Amino acid sequence: MQRLEQRDEVEMLALMLLIRRFEERASQQYQAQKIGGFCHLYIGQEAVVTGAVAAVREDDYIITAYRDHAHALARGTSANACMAELFGKATGCSRGLGGSMHFFDRQNHMYGGHAIVGAHVPLAAGMAFASRYRGEDRVTLCFFGDGAINQGSFHEALNLIALYNLPVVLICENNLFAMGTSVKRSTSLKQIVDRAEGYDIPGEIVDGMNFREVRDKLTEIVGSIRKDPHPAFVEIRTYRYRGHSMSDPASYRTKEELEKYRLDDPITRLRAQLTREGKLTNEQFDQRDKKAKETVIASVKFAESSPELPVEKVYDYVYFNGAVEAGVSPAKRQESAAAAAAATE
Amino acid sequence: MREITYRQALNEALAEELERDPNVFLMGEEVAEYHGAYKVSAGLLERFGPKRIIDTPISENGFAGLGIGAAMVGLRPIIEFMTFSFSLVAFDQVVNNAPNMFMMSGGQFNIPITFRGPNGPAHQLGATHSHATENLFASVPGLKVCTPATPRDAKGLLKAAVRDDNPVLVLEAELLYSSKGMVEPPDEELLIPLGQAEVKREGSDVSIICYAQTVPLALAVAAQLEEEDISAEIVDLRSIKPLDEQAVFNSIAKTHRAVIVEQDRAFCGVGAEICYRIQKNIFDALDAPILRVSQEDVPIPYNERLEKFVLPNADKLMAGVKKVCYA
Ligand SMILES: Cc1ncc(C[n+]2csc(CCOP(=O)(O)OP(=O)(O)O)c2C)c(N)n1
Numbered sequence: 001m002q003r004l005e006q007r008d009e010v011e012m013l014a015l016m017l018l019i020r021r022f023e024e025r026a027s028q029q030y031q032a033q034k035i036g037g038f039c040h041l042y043i044g045q046e047a048v049v050t051g052a053v054a055a056v057r058e059d060d061y062i063i064t065a066y067r068d069h070a071h072a073l074a075r076g077t078s079a080n081a082c083m084a085e086l087f088g089k090a091t092g093c094s095r096g097l098g099g100s101m102h103f104f105d106r107q108n109h110m111y112g113g114h115a116i117v118g119a120h121v122p123l124a125a126g127m128a129f130a131s132r133y134r135g136e137d138r139v140t141l142c143f144f145g146d147g148a149i150n151q152g153s154f155h156e157a158l159n160l161i162a163l164y165n166l167p168v169v170l171i172c173e174n175n176l177f178a179m180g181t182s183v184k185r186s187t188s189l190k191q192i193v194d195r196a197e198g199y200d201i202p203g204e205i206v207d208g209m210n211f212r213e214v215r216d217k218l219t220e221i222v223g224s225i226r227k228d229p230h231p232a233f234v235e236i237r238t239y240r241y242r243g244h245s246m247s248d249p250a251s252y253r254t255k256e257e258l259e260k261y262r263l264d265d266p267i268t269r270l271r272a273q274l275t276r277e278g279k280l281t282n283e284q285f286d287q288r289d290k291k292a293k294e295t296v297i298a299s300v301k302f303a304e305s306s307p308e309l310p311v312e313k314v315y316d317y318v319y320f321n322g323a324v325e326a327g328v329s330p331a332k333r334q335e336s337a338a339a340a341a342a343a344t345e
Numbered sequence: 346m347r348e349i350t351y352r353q354a355l356n357e358a359l360a361e362e363l364e365r366d367p368n369v370f371l372m373g374e375e376v377a378e379y380h381g382a383y384k385v386s387a388g389l390l391e392r393f394g395p396k397r398i399i400d401t402p403i404s405e406n407g408f409a410g411l412g413i414g415a416a417m418v419g420l421r422p423i424i425e426f427m428t429f430s431f432s433l434v435a436f437d438q439v440v441n442n443a444p445n446m447f448m449m450s451g452g453q454f455n456i457p458i459t460f461r462g463p464n465g466p467a468h469q470l471g472a473t474h475s476h477a478t479e480n481l482f483a484s485v486p487g488l489k490v491c492t493p494a495t496p497r498d499a500k501g502l503l504k505a506a507v508r509d510d511n512p513v514l515v516l517e518a519e520l521l522y523s524s525k526g527m528v529e530p531p532d533e534e535l536l537i538p539l540g541q542a543e544v545k546r547e548g549s550d551v552s553i554i555c556y557a558q559t560v561p562l563a564l565a566v567a568a569q570l571e572e573e574d575i576s577a578e579i580v581d582l583r584s585i586k587p588l589d590e591q592a593v594f595n596s597i598a599k600t601h602r603a604v605i606v607e608q609d610r611a612f613c614g615v616g617a618e619i620c621y622r623i624q625k626n627i628f629d630a631l632d633a634p635i636l637r638v639s640q641e642d643v644p645i646p647y648n649e650r651l652e653k654f655v656l657p658n659a660d661k662l663m664a665g666v667k668k669v670c671y672a
Pocket of ligand 1: 067115116117118144145146147148175177178179244374403405427431434
């Protein structure tokens with residue numbers, strides 16, 4: 001198995017570019033009404049998930065909230081499968097059944113895509129419990145926003161994780177806002193990382209605009225967990241450039257604040273570092289960026305030309321074995337499906 | 346009367362009740378500075394201040410319980426769920442604390458609280474964000490559940506809910522916030538009693554029993570049916586609990602046929618209860634079996650066509666009506 005940490009930094013920069021170009025394109029396609037529902041973009045936060053995946057193995061578990069496109073891409077889900085999911089197509093990573101907030105990719109160990117704030121943190125505990133149970137040295141990375149740390153499920157999960165000493169890295173992507181509510185207005189603590197202290201979980205603050213810092217810190221933590229399973233907490237400080245979702249004008253923050261963070265852009269930063277060190281020329285950067293753009297444009301074409309699931313297939317995703325619902329015979333089900341299909345044509 | 350939106354009507358109801366009773370406060374995620382995720386509380390922070398219009402962290406179980414506790418000692422909280430899909434996080438408080446307190450305490454503690462917010466599937470929000478919760482909550486003794494479909498009903502029912510001395514859920518129709526309708530002027534007190542249905546359109550051939558987002562659907566279908574010489578009567582339940590069964594019986598006594606259109610699932614649902622009551626009370630009035638149009642019994646898919654297939658829609662209702670009319 002290829003260890004991502006051995007991938008070179010230019011490749012990780014290319015991944016950040018792919019994420020950014022993907023999100024820009026998603027935004028455009030959302031405005032063109034090719035994408036429905038809620039859509040939350042990750043622009044500005046790229047170094048967090050990129051740095052994190054650079055620190056783990058491909059078979060480590062990853063789970064996150066609804067701002068999840070980047071996590072799938074970082075895990076190796078193709079841009080095609082991601083864009084097709086946004087388009088609601090059968091070729092999407094969740095077959096068009098989940099949408100923007102519910103990306104899943106079992107093969108690449110991406111366990112969602114969870115849209116109820118805080119609800120996935122106990123799931124991370126369960127995944128780590130299973131690793132421990134089976135005696136594996138896998139690590140679970142659980143990403144969540146600053147808004148999630150005040151949910152009951154979060155607190156219950158942290159206690160369970162600490163109590164059972166589970167191999168989870170709790171990664172708080174602190175972008176300062178939960179929708180329009182700043183951390184200052186939502187949380188009684190001076191800093192989020194102190195939440196971990198209450199559960200006796202070691203915590204650290206990391207600069208989320210700096211790819212190298214994220215990767216190095218997580219590499220250290222993950223290495224120590226692999227040797228001897230235990231939980232860890234990182235508050236990764238970052239910023240989302242766009243509104244909370246496509247419908248949020250983000251008028252609760254100032255232009256100056258946004259500009260300050262944009263000047264500290266994670267892509268620009270890594271590019272500058274690599275250029276300074278003679279590892280990347282402008283041409284090479286442009287080439288990578290061009291490739292990212294092409295990949296994303298191709299993904300739109302792919303999504304557009306992909307088929308949707310036939311409507312009656314919806315029943316196949318209720319129970320694993322396709323069992324019928326109570327009281328309805330398969331024949332009756334088919335009949336009503338056919339009737340409804342005719343009606344919705 | 347003047348024309349306002351459903352959103353404005355709710356806003357007026359909140360403002361009027363906050364004005365009337367200093368014990369009333371509004372609490373929820375983004376209700377104050379952001380004016381509500383759906384802008385229902387626009388201007389309220391500015392008018393009533395941060396003591397009474399209160400932003401919370403994302404802690405539904407916590408602030409729902411806070412509301413119940415405050416109600417035990419004399420306040421009259423209005424708790425907003427950003428959507429009722431998130432009320433599931435607070436299910437314990439809403440279902441196990443609010444409605445049980447009165448019985449458990451031997452009548453010492455009634456809980457005058459209003460839980461409100463958008464309910465029901467919207468558009469392509471996926472399985473976690475598309476819950477209609479009326480079946481879940483209406484099955485709980487001690488809770489009252491109303492489901493306004495028009496601006497007038499939204500205003501009148503919300504005000505009645507706030508004044509009720511019991512826990513009331515006002516399940517607002519997410520897709521109707523921008524819809525318009527005629528409402529009494531602000532200086533005229535508008536209270537619509539819980540448990541009172543309204544005939545939204547008179548008809549003679551078939552009764553369509555509906556509520557919330559299915560009311561405009563039924564009205565549109567009725568207009569179409571008229572062109573085919575089928576006269577449909579539209580009975581808007583307005584409240585699920587208490588249920589105005591008499592209004593349903595009265596209509597069916599006239600039309601002898603009924604289709605129930607629900608925004609929730611059929612299994613163990615509102616329509617099942619209504620069917621039972623119809624056959625028990627006025628079986629002889631029926632000329633055809635009752636038909637239900639509801640959600641398919643599946644989690645809601647994101648894909649637009651599949652979602653549409655799963656939800657009740659005009660075509661399904663049309664087909665249902667024709668079937669009971671043998672047309
Ligand atoms: C239980 C629950 N309550 C409310 C919401 C609505 N909601 C969606 S995202 C969000 C803000 C979350 O912010 P944060 O956790 O900081 O993540 P970010 O959006 O910054 O990535 C809210 C309130 C929800 N999805 N689930």
